[in-house]
Amino acid sequence: MMHKLLNLPLVASEHGKDVDQLMVLVHWLMFLLFVGWSIFFVYTLVRFRSTVAKKADHFGVRGHASTWLEVGVASFEAVLLIGFAVPLWAKVVDDFPAEKDALIVRVVAEQFGWNFIYPGADGKFGKQDLGLVAADNPFGFDKTDPATRDNVQTLNELHVPVGKPIILNLSSKDVIHSFKVVPLRVTQDCIPGLNIPTHFVPNKEGKYQVICAQLCGNGHAAMAAGVVVVDSQQVYDQWMTSKSAGGGAATSFE
Amino acid sequence: MSLHAPEHKHSEHAHGHGEGDPHHHDPGFWRGYVFSTDHKVIGIQYGVSSLLFLLFGFGLMLAMRWQIAYPGKPIPIIGGFLEAALGPVAAGGVMTPDLYNAFGAMHGTIMVFLGVVPLGFAAFGNYLVPLQIGAPDMAFPRINMASFWSFLLGGVIMLVSFFIPGGAAQGGWTSYSPLATMIPTNGQTWWIIAMVLIITSSLLGSVNFIATVIQLRAPGMTWMRMPFFTWAQFVTAFILLLAFPPLEAAAVMQLADKVLHTSFYLPTGLMAGGNLVDISGGGSPLLWQHLFWFLAHPEVYVLILPAMGIVSEIIANNSRKPVFGYRSLVYSALAVGFISFIVWAHHMYLTGMGTKISTFFQTTTMIISIPSVIILTCLFLSLWGGSIRFNTAMLFSLAFLPMFGIGGLTGLPLGFNFSDIHLHDSYYVIAHFHYVVAPGSIFALFAGVYHWYPKMTGRRMNELLGKLHFGTSFVFMNLLFFPMFVQGIAGMSRRMSDGGASYMVTEATADVIGRLSKAIIDANIGISTAAFLLGLAQVPFIINFFYSIFAGEKVNSDNPWEATTLEWQTPTPPPHGNFATAIKVYRGPYDYSLPGAARDFVPQNEPVRS
Amino acid sequence: MEIPFTTLPRRDTGLYNAKLGIWLFLASEVMLFGALFSSYILLRVGAMPGAWPHGILNVPVGTVNTLVLICSSVTVVLGWAALKANDFAKYRKIQLVTIACAGMFVCIKSYEYYDKFTHYEVVMKDGRVIDGHLVAKEGGGGVVDGRRQPPEFIVLHGVEFAAELKAAGMAKVPLIERLEKQSGHHLEHKEFRIPWAETKRVQNYGPWHNTYLAIYFTLTGLHALHVIGGALVIGWIWGPGAAMWKTDPERYTNRVEVSGLFWHFVDLVWIFLFPILYLL
């Protein structure tokens, strides 16, 4: 019922339903407290209005029901915290899939678009050096390194195969952006200078909207071109092959 | 209950003292009303200026709400004026994204730092705290005056910054670096300078409040006899004293980044427009966030504690009974103040935080919700057994309870990092905190204005207009903010200069999942309409406020609400020096409806018969 | 109307107002400098290997300045003690030393700042880096279109090294120490006359040069402002404000005590600044 009431959007990732479950549980706590107190509140206002209750009682409520209520709320919160939020978060943030089983992609945000860099057939991004940082090479990739040369880069389109663990390494060229895909229940800030990993397993094919969820300048609202395309493995493979045809795309990083 | 009429006091002193006592000369207009050191005058100065800032901040938001509802359409009425005043950022009377961002940052800043805090803390606190503890003035009257002028100067600089080339700061009220530093205009520089003045003002004010409460309590005014309002102000002052300096430090560093081209918050390899930025690098964007939220989380309790103080005074008075659990209220307020310093990173869950740290911060976040629950529970239970009078002040105070309840409860899903994944930076957050600050704090502040107006002016505000103000504000506030929860859960992001229209499903994007439905976007129109109506709903208040100064019903007693606390035991309005005779306190703050007492209230300065 | 406890302590707290006030103020100052210290730690821990310079400050000068500040701190408290013992003349004399020390501190600090602002790092187009103190700027320097033109030559006294670091982007943080380590010997100091046209970038050791200098200037600058402010207050109390000694000696003594408390705090901050910035 609460699920309906909240009108939670569609879920397309493995951990998404856990997020929703926690949402539902917290909202039950909130709902019960709200309704309970509202009833008490309205009843009290009606019963003790001065036209009826001519004289107030100096002592008012006696007894300790309220203490129990407070203990109850605290316990409920403790359960949600220890039972749900902490372990589930740990799963999302710490329990990374083994790199060999996963698809690893670098996400580089910029004003106002998304770059996705795939390691290509060899599964490696190649050497990086601070000394190589330049306008056309923000991450100092060593272009003479063969591991770099077969990297594949796309603009605003992230293709991933369904059912496979995906690891994204997010960062930004300029200001802070936030990579948010509502149906995947993924939100992660992209911070310049940092490389922040996140992971998820998409479980429904489709094309999903990427939202930039952090104010990043006057184009923030319009930074809406990004999509995550979840394909079947086969379609994904085809796409990848077509992209890396000709011995890897000339990676410009722009 | 009046001890002496003010005129009486004046003449008595004129005879009693010789030339040597300068305090009792007529201070004249400038020293009496403008550069006054009297805490009551300063309180009123703070009050009027912060109400005006609130109105202005609301005005900014009304323009923004137009843009959200009707993106790209020229703003009616003021559009032409904006274009004339601000130039190309408002070309054709249409709000450009730059202007939207500037207005948004300024709305947040002005509402928080120039509106609600100065009104709740500085205005009500200044006027009432010395009165409630039986002190003749603040401990450092001249510093008090300096505090006000520093505040006003900061406010004026903030306002002037709209008119500099490029306009005001556009980085959000949070001013995250690198964005705040990299926007090529100077708005941010002005913002920082204004903030430094405002911070200075708060520091001066909080030193004064704490010293006053500790040193100047009248004989018999023990800690546990202080009204809860004064306690709330005391805790608030500590928060301001200790949480603001780190923001000052952070602001100085951001200023250096902006004007000296240092790299405190700018990492190596930063690019702008496809080029490497010419800086040394080596800084950290997260450092700013930590320092900012180290202030800004405690700051939200600065927004709410004075409001809670006001509400508990009014509820005790109008239900004619003591607040329930005075001690738990006091301890909870102290606990909130204390814990508020160690929860700040719940605003930063999605900056790549690991499990250990986010566990620490979400645990403290849950812990801090408990004292809030206790405070609210106590206030609810206070009503039980009362004899409740429904005047305007009480109506606003009563409405505060469920409104703060909604705001506070919706803090919980944000406080759990795992559900925050879905809600972070969505309209759910906007709805959460507006429920606590707008129908929460602002309602409490309205209540305070209605309640203490007779003490400040000697006249009451009109009840009919007051109830009209209340009823309409209550309805429109809820119509305004409740739908935002729905929008937020559906995935609508905040700070969208087109109200999220870029993310709406269209024919071209029908195959993309996770875009916003038309219904969600169209809700913007309803919300904005509610905002405009909320604006209209303030008209009776503004009329009432000014009209009543001259033509309000005169109060025929110094204690029209038959209250127990000391501010009502002074002449109306209280003279310079506050109490006509030395005051002594014999009892707790809320001796309402004492069994066996002749009246249903016994003032704190009435001796206990035995 | 009189505010109570401006002079004599309140019985239950044992404090007069101003003393409580200054301690509260100092509490907020602790948080102000505390935030900057935290930033220092974070910037330093987060610095890339080699990007945190060592040994670019002049330790003997810093040590002398530390001693100067310590002297002023003891004179402040001795001055107050003299007042307590009703010896106004002695207070006057002792406190003069405090003010003199403050002035000296500021002078020495200005010298150190001057040293940094005339310390240049020049990256040449051919990749060499020359690091040294400014001797002179020759030629050029006129104003064209409202813009100041660079000189034709810049003369530095310092060291030269070939750029071991690959790209100029990185050469913004070359550090003598690191380079000496790389080359394995002390670099020879001499005078260089550098044609401006051959330089790629010329930058002095201002706060923009790296985050170490940024936090150095911020911390010491803020501290210096405190020194100046404190000295002005102490000087005012010592000079024009001293009339109060005749009318209200208790209160005057309190003022001296309160200003002294602030002064000690300024000293205390320096006690941490000195090792952190100069030695570690």
Place this chain on the structure above:
Amino acid sequence: MSSNKAHSSHDHHQKGIKIYILVFLALIVGTIITVLAWKIHLPTIFLTVLVALVIASVKASLVAGWFMHLASEQRMIYAILGFTAFFFLGMMFLTVWAMSDVPKPIFP
């Protein structure tokens, strides 16, 4: 009686001055030790930092304890400074902790 009291306060006074001078000397010595310790290059960075900070803390406590009379101050002041110290340490450790955990820099 009254002259007696004046006398004892005079003694007290002399003792106070003596302490101030001692503290002053200790501060000078502390400064010199710090610089010497730095000169001789202690074996590890950790040790260098430790020595420098320990000496600085001792010096700071001397200033606070005797020049600022914290050693014999009122309870109210202790309470205020206690809170301040707590929040200061909280700010310092929590930020440092938070920044040391996650995210990794782009460049190793």
